[in-house]
Amino acid sequence: MHTRVMHAAAAVAAVALSVTLVAVFPRSILVFLAFQGAMLFVYVARIPGWLRGGLLGLALVVLMPIVGYFNGYYLEVATQVGIFAALALGLNIVVGLAGLLDLGYVAFFAVGAYSWAIFGSPHANLIFGGDVFPLAPGWFYLFLFVGLAVAALTGVLLGLPVLRLRGDYLAIVTLGFGEVIRVLANNLDKPINLTNGPKGITPIGRPPLPPGVPPAEAFYFLVLLIVVVVIIVNRRLEDSHIGRAWEAIREDELAAQAMGVPLVRAKLLAFACGASFAGVMGVVFSAKQIFINPESFTFLESIGVLAMVILGGMGSIPGAVVGATVVTVLNLQVLKGFSLWLNELKNAGVTVFGYSLANLPTQLEPAKYERMVFGIILVLMMIFRPQGIFPARRRQRELAHVQQEQPVVGP
Amino acid sequence: MLFEARGITKRFGGLLAINRVDYALERGISSIIGPNGAGKTTLFNVFTGLYEPDAGEVTFRGHSLVGLRPDRITALGVCRTFQNIRLFANMTAVENVLVGMHARVTLGLWDALTHRPRFHEVERGLWRRGGELLDRVGLRGKANEVARNLPYGDQRRLELARALASEPSLLLLDEPTAGMTQGEASDLMALLRRLVVELGLAILLIEHNMRVVMEVSDRVTVLDHGEKIAEGLPREVQGDVRVIEAYLGRRGAAGGSRAAP
Numbered sequence: 001m002h003t004r005v006m007h008a009a010a011a012v013a014a015v016a017l018s019v020t021l022v023a024v025f026p027r028s029i030l031v032f033l034a035f036q037g038a039m040l041f042v043y044v045a046r047i048p049g050w051l052r053g054g055l056l057g058l059a060l061v062v063l064m065p066i067v068g069y070f071n072g073y074y075l076e077v078a079t080q081v082g083i084f085a086a087l088a089l090g091l092n093i094v095v096g097l098a099g100l101l102d103l104g105y106v107a108f109f110a111v112g113a114y115s116w117a118i119f120g121s122p123h124a125n126l127i128f129g130g131d132v133f134p135l136a137p138g139w140f141y142l143f144l145f146v147g148l149a150v151a152a153l154t155g156v157l158l159g160l161p162v163l164r165l166r167g168d169y170l171a172i173v174t175l176g177f178g179e180v181i182r183v184l185a186n187n188l189d190k191p192i193n194l195t196n197g198p199k200g201i202t203p204i205g206r207p208p209l210p211p212g213v214p215p216a217e218a219f220y221f222l223v224l225l226i227v228v229v230v231i232i233v234n235r236r237l238e239d240s241h242i243g244r245a246w247e248a249i250r251e252d253e254l255a256a257q258a259m260g261v262p263l264v265r266a267k268l269l270a271f272a273c274g275a276s277f278a279g280v281m282g283v284v285f286s287a288k289q290i291f292i293n294p295e296s297f298t299f300l301e302s303i304g305v306l307a308m309v310i311l312g313g314m315g316s317i318p319g320a321v322v323g324a325t326v327v328t329v330l331n332l333q334v335l336k337g338f339s340l341w342l343n344e345l346k347n348a349g350v351t352v353f354g355y356s357l358a359n360l361p362t363q364l365e366p367a368k369y370e371r372m373v374f375g376i377i378l379v380l381m382m383i384f385r386p387q388g389i390f391p392a393r394r395r396q397r398e399l400a401h402v403q404q405e406q407p408v409v410g411p
Numbered sequence: 412m413l414f415e416a417r418g419i420t421k422r423f424g425g426l427l428a429i430n431r432v433d434y435a436l437e438r439g440i441s442s443i444i445g446p447n448g449a450g451k452t453t454l455f456n457v458f459t460g461l462y463e464p465d466a467g468e469v470t471f472r473g474h475s476l477v478g479l480r481p482d483r484i485t486a487l488g489v490c491r492t493f494q495n496i497r498l499f500a501n502m503t504a505v506e507n508v509l510v511g512m513h514a515r516v517t518l519g520l521w522d523a524l525t526h527r528p529r530f531h532e533v534e535r536g537l538w539r540r541g542g543e544l545l546d547r548v549g550l551r552g553k554a555n556e557v558a559r560n561l562p563y564g565d566q567r568r569l570e571l572a573r574a575l576a577s578e579p580s581l582l583l584l585d586e587p588t589a590g591m592t593q594g595e596a597s598d599l600m601a602l603l604r605r606l607v608v609e610l611g612l613a614i615l616l617i618e619h620n621m622r623v624v625m626e627v628s629d630r631v632t633v634l635d636h637g638e639k640i641a642e643g644l645p646r647e648v649q650g651d652v653r654v655i656e657a658y659l660g661r662r663g664a665a666g667g668s669r670a671a672p
Contacts, residue, residue: 233524236523236524236526237523237524240518240522240523240530240534241509241512241513241516241518241523241537242520242523244502244506244509244510244513245510245513247499247501247502247506247510248499248502248510248513251498251499251500251501251502252497252498252499252500254461254497255493255497255498255499256499256510257480257481257482258459258461258481258482258485258490258491258493259482259485259490259510259511259513259514259573259574259576259577260482260485260486260490260511260512260513260514260515260577261482261510261513261514262480262482262483263480263482269520394501394502394503394506394555394557
């Protein structure tokens with residue numbers, strides 16, 4: 001009992017303290033990390049569910065926008081975390097639950113992004129002629145569903161021919177598919193200009209916002225809302241016969257089929273569900289960025305999302321969210337901060353072991369370490385915690401009532 | 412006839428694994444025996460749709476099974492276990508059983524997403540039946556154990572429960588007592604007998620444990636080199652000269668050193 005109270009007090013204190021710190025030091029990356037750490041602590045602390053939900057809700061719905069008021073960049077980071085969390089959750093269905101290694105996942109994100117980019121900007125006039133486009137901002141909300149549907153359809157179309165493949169072969173084909181979509185986006189500016197090629201599409205319309213809400217805050221809330229919906233959908237799928245069928249396919253495809261799971265249908269459904277999340281977020285992404293071009297949808301992005309899923313823990317919903325947070329924050333803040341810090345050392349002419357950092361050749365510029373450090377972190381993670389940060393836990397079900405009702409019939 | 416196969420032939424490259432085998436069963440427990448490599452498991456794989464036969468016809472309650480996907484065959488009421496246990500290793504025991512019910516679940520994607528009252532009702536029913544089936548095969552209290560952590564004998568029982576979950580009328584068991592002690596094997600056979608009586612199941616066994624086979628089977632079929640060499644009551648088959656030859660080799664025949672089971 002005592003530990004519970006202590007945990008609860010600590011959780012409340014952690015959130016309150018970190019928010020105060022952010023207000024005092026709005027420029028410090030460490031302080032923002034402390035704020036995120038506080039949320040993580042609230043999630044794992046042994047406190048009652050209502051308190052956990054309340055604190056997390058408070059932190060995400062009220063405190064985060066306030067933090068964003070002190071430092072707008074943090075809100076941008078939080079929004080990006082949300083976007084990637086939805087992508088990671090989508091990929092988690094395909095890779096984590098159904099066990100189908102998809103290396104071209106960002107293609108679905110691209111499909112969603114382009115579906116709004118084309119119609120939400122004047123670009124569509126080049127395709128259809130006339131002067132109808134861009135569509136009115138209100139159409140954005142309908143396009144969330146259009147993006148979902150188009151991405152899901154793309155997922156099915158990709159799935160149909162390749163689902164007979166397994167493991168490595170599937171991975172290679174999906175990798176190729178991701179590249180095909182990017183190359184298409186790059187080259188479909190002729191004969192009909194669908195995507196405007198490498199130049200990209202701009203300006204992409206933004207949705208109508210409630211009066212008085214700045215766009216950054218509005219997008220933050222929109223992304224938060226979508227992530228919440230995605231989490232609910234993910235959980236419901238996981239806890240149904242559909243989720244169990246996916247996991248069975250991951251564990252043993254042949255046995256799953258012999259037990260009555262229609263393989264092709266179940267796999268297509270996994271592809272379509274995973275893709276649809278990416279499609280929705282693609283629509284949001286294009287509206288948020290105002291400008292998109294094929295460079296936003298490279299192979300590296302697919303790998304990044306996959307890293308989130310694996311780092312967080314395959315098949316685990318909290319894992320996917322935490323993985324998305326860790327990777328995004330690493331990329332946007334920590335590694336940037338690290339190389340800035342190294343640069344400062346260099347400019348200050350600090351000497352290490354009698355060697356002046358100022359003499360460092362440009363090839364070894366700290367900014368170039370970012371990827372390497374990220375890689376090292378991934379490797380270390382896979383060595384010391386291969387199951388991920390929050391590995392999927394098997395839910396323990398209470399079947400006691402069943403066993404009371406049943407007479408002994410065992411052998 | 413509940414289940415009938417005629418003229419089944421299956422080749423793998425130059426190897427004739429099954430050669431024009433006829434098989435029929437109506438009810439009760441039937442066994443297929445034969446030396447290693449006789450084609451028993453291949454025949455099972457043909458029956459359950461994992462392999463398509465090169466020739467021949469398989470019918471179950473008048474439906475042809477040839478060319479049907481394995482999940483369709485399971486839905487029709489023919490389900491199986493595997494020689495080398497193929498459980499869903501990282502799922503719990505009861506989840507394994509629930510997957511077995513997949514073909515009987517009448518819910519769709521929409522039900523799962525919206526959590527309509529019907530969803531909870533059906534899910535509750537599935538979990539209850541899962542618990543019952545585990546009880547039935549003697550895995551009471553192990554519902555939440557992850558399958559890979561179960562002892563070998565329990566894994567075999569779990570595979571049986573999972574197959575039963577699909578509500579089959581014909582159950583194909585590929586060496587269900589492998590790795591069990593004589594006592595465990597007898598318990599399992601008693602359970603199979605009860606299933607036949609209580610659920611009206613027909614059961615087809617591949618079995619190496621001769622004591623088990625002779626004790627429990629209503630009818631025994633012997634395969635050798637992909638051909639049916641004997642069929643009949645356990646007693647009759649035991650005394651069949653060709654069967655003894657198949658297992659022990661012909662007296663004085665050179666190179667006929669196949670091990671007895």
